[in-house]
Amino acid sequence: MGAKYTIPHEVTSYECDVNGTMKLSTMIAIVIKVSEEQSDVLNRGSDFTQQFGVTWIITHYETFITRLPKVNEKVQVTTQAKQYNKYFCYRDFWITTDSDEELVHIESIFSLMNYTTRKINSVTDEIIAPFGSEKITKIKRPPKIGALTDPKSVPFRVRFYDIDSNHHVNNSVYFNWLIEALDYDFLTTYEPQYINIRFDKEVEYGNQVESLYEVVEQEEGKKTRHAIKIADKTYCEAEIEWQER
Amino acid sequence: MGAKYTIPHEVTSYECDVNGTMKLSTMIAIVIKVSEEQSDVLNRGSDFTQQFGVTWIITHYETFITRLPKVNEKVQVTTQAKQYNKYFCYRDFWITTDSDEELVHIESIFSLMNYTTRKINSVTDEIIAPFGSEKITKIKRPPKIGALTDPKSVPFRVRFYDIDSNHHVNNSVYFNWLIEALDYDFLTTYEPQYINIRFDKEVEYGNQVESLYEVVEQEEGKKTRHAIKIADKTYCEAEIEWQER
Numbered sequence: 137m138g139a140k141y142t143i144p145h146e147v148t149s150y151e152c153d154v155n156g157t158m159k160l161s162t163m164i165a166i167v168i169k170v171s172e173e174q175s176d177v178l179n180r181g182s183d184f185t186q187q188f189g190v191t192w193i194i195t196h197y198e199t200f201i202t203r204l205p206k207v208n209e210k211v212q213v214t215t216q217a218k219q220y221n222k223y224f225c226y227r228d229f230w231i232t233t234d235s236d237e238e239l240v241h242i243e244s245i246f247s248l249m250n251y252t253t254r255k256i257n258s259v260t261d262e263i264i265a266p267f268g269s270e271k272i273t274k275i276k277r278p279p280k281i282g283a284l285t286d287p288k289s290v291p292f293r294v295r296f297y298d299i300d301s302n303h304h305v306n307n308s309v310y311f312n313w314l315i316e317a318l319d320y321d322f323l324t325t326y327e328p329q330y331i332n333i334r335f336d337k338e339v340e341y342g343n344q345v346e347s348l349y350e351v352v353e354q355e356e357g358k359k360t361r362h363a364i365k366i367a368d369k370t371y372c373e374a375e376i377e378w379q380e381r
Numbered sequence: 382m383g384a385k386y387t388i389p390h391e392v393t394s395y396e397c398d399v400n401g402t403m404k405l406s407t408m409i410a411i412v413i414k415v416s417e418e419q420s421d422v423l424n425r426g427s428d429f430t431q432q433f434g435v436t437w438i439i440t441h442y443e444t445f446i447t448r449l450p451k452v453n454e455k456v457q458v459t460t461q462a463k464q465y466n467k468y469f470c471y472r473d474f475w476i477t478t479d480s481d482e483e484l485v486h487i488e489s490i491f492s493l494m495n496y497t498t499r500k501i502n503s504v505t506d507e508i509i510a511p512f513g514s515e516k517i518t519k520i521k522r523p524p525k526i527g528a529l530t531d532p533k534s535v536p537f538r539v540r541f542y543d544i545d546s547n548h549h550v551n552n553s554v555y556f557n558w559l560i561e562a563l564d565y566d567f568l569t570t571y572e573p574q575y576i577n578i579r580f581d582k583e584v585e586y587g588n589q590v591e592s593l594y595e596v597v598e599q600e601e602g603k604k605t606r607h608a609i610k611i612a613d614k615t616y617c618e619a620e621i622e623w624q625e626r
Contacts, residue, residue: 150410151546153389156546165395172394207546294563296568300394301401301452308395316540320586323541329505341565 138217138268141174147209155324155381157204160315160331164197168227168244168379171215178266189250190257194307195224196245198278199331203239210234217267221275222258223247245278254338279332281373286359289347290317294343303337310372314362317347326358326378333374339364345371383462386419386621392454400569400626402449405560405576409442410555412474416460423511427547433492433581434495437501440469440488443523444576448484453474454480462512466504468492468519485512489615499583524577526618529606532593540587550584555617559607562592569605571623578619589618 151162175181185191205211219244224245231240248257298309310333315323339345345364352359357379363373396407430436435450450456459475469490476485490503493502543554555578560568584590590609597604609617 142466146413148410150414152546152550153542154546154548159542161542162395165393169393169395173485252418295405295557297398297557297560298403299399299475301397301399306395312540313541315542318541320541362566 139300140214140216140252141170141177142205142212143170143173144212145213146213147205147207147211152207153323155327156207157327158206160328161173161308163205163231163240164311165306166213167215167231168194168306168308170213170229171212171227174215174217174267178310180263180266185248186251188257188260188263188317189252190248191302192246194244194246194335195247196278196334197307197331198243199239199328199333201239201327201329201331202237204327205231205239207355211239211363217264217269218271219270219276220259220264221272224275225259225264225269226276227245227269231346243278245276278334281332281334281375282352282361284340284348284350284363287350287361287363288317289348290347292347294339294341296341296347299341303341305341306336308376310335310339310364313345313347313364314349314376316373317349317362318360322351322358327381328355328376329375329379331374332376335372336368337371339366339371382464382515386415386422386460387459388415388418388458390458392450392456393451396454396570397452400449400572401449401452402572404412405556405573406553408450408476408485409556411458412476412550413439413459413551413553415474416456416472419460419462419512425508425511428453430493430508431496433502433505433508434497435493435508436496436547437491438494439489439491441523441579442533442576443488444573444578445486446484446574446576447482448571450476450484456484462514464489464515464517464521466507466517467503468501469520470504470509471521472514474588482493488523488586490521490619492589521616522580526577526579526620527597527606528597529593529608532606532608533562533594534591534593537590537592538559539584539586539590541586544586548586551585552580553611555580555584555619558590558592558609559594559619559621562594562607563605567596568601570625572626573621574602575622576619577621578617582616582618584611 188319212232220224229242250257298304360376362374457477461476464471474487495502545551605621608620
């Protein structure tokens with residue numbers, strides 16, 4: 137397992153929603169920043185990977201939330217490259233309080249994508265070695281995401297501010313589309329405690345996406361299922377379990 | 382004139398758009414954070430003003446941009462309460478580089494609004510004294526914003542993540558609506574160098590707003606005019622001058 141890399145972060149009011157807890161999109165943007173910083177420190181930043189015609193993409197997050205970071209809270213954001221196989225790198229993130237209470241744990245899957253072909257590249261030693269993660273042969277499969285049966289749908293235009301300097305719609309933006317499909321009462325009554333999300337295809341600037349969702353009845357708490365689609369093609373699927381705030 | 386208050390800020394990639402320069406909405410959110418911090422340091426934070434049944438609102442920004450802060454740049458964000466009269470407080474902001482080059486200068490007008498009546502309250506000594514700003518009798522009027530003659534219009538729903546812990550649509554969100562009305566070519570060719578924006582009414586969660594805009598032809602650079610409307614009522618007006626990037 138690789139070395140951990142940590143930065144402190146103080147949660148600002150503009151990073152939080154009406155509940156005073158961190159927006160999911162901001163939370164993802166911040167953890168990704170920490171992994172980018174670790175790559176830079178190890179001289180494996182985007183300038184280095186670009187030499188090989190590849191860039192990191194994230195295909196999956198499994199997120200376990202004890203509670204969301206709160207406005208003005210001082211937290212530590214940690215990342216660790218854990219393992220990798222031929223095509224997939226397994227990286228974890230944690231958000232903890234200053235007294236080391238775990239608030240959020242994220243297990244993610246990264247791959248290298250070829251800029252030109254847009255296909256997955258195999259993971260090379262030159263890029264991965266400094267992270268010190270363990271080479272494995274096993275392919276780890278996250279839990280399956282249940283199919284939608286009778287979803288409702290809300291349209292979203294991809295905005296100029298949704299694309300990053302690589303002309304990609306940042307992964308964090310998908311969380312806005314999932315969340316904004318739900319209503320005010322739901323979002324102020326429940327807080328996510330588990331999120332399983334898979335990214336299948338790249339959404340581009342100018343696209344109009346449909347954010348599909350349905351609430352799955354269950355004995356305790358709530359579960360929602362989500363998909364991001366363009367013209368019946370699935371770009372992203374997610375399942376979120378919620379607890380009362 | 383009041384004391385200056387400064388915090389350092391390192392510009393992250395998720396705070397920037399495809400041009401690698403800071404999103405206007407993020408820039409405004411950050412400067413407001415600095416004024417909130419100054420208020421907290423002076424024991425005049427929201428807990429204090431709430432005792433009097435009032436909250437700060439911002440009715441105007443005049444923004445002068447030499448260049449926008451860039452990704453990974455280390456900047457200083459400074460605020461200073463300059464002057465006030467019976468109903469208006471004049472507060473300035475600056476974003477400067479670590480070598481003291483001025484990137485952005487913002488002149489803003491704050492007022493105190495009564496929570497219950499939603500009307501403007503007079504500025505009281507108890508709230509304003511610690512900022513050390515100068516009492517004046519003059520009412521300063523920012524430049525007039527030209528009327529739209531033949532605007533185009535783009536609709537936006539107010540999103541859950543657009544409202545802050547006070548249940549207001551944060552001022553910074555209006556900048557998203559202005560910017561997103563313009564197209565990719567315009568936004569990657571031109572950078573704002575002057576923004577004059579006035580906030581007239583409060584937009585609420587659940588509203589659908591229209592972002593109206595037109596490009597005003599002029600000899601050098603570009604000028605755009607904007608309005609945010611709901612059902613023919615004007616909530617915000619703005620004028621932006623642009624220079625080539």
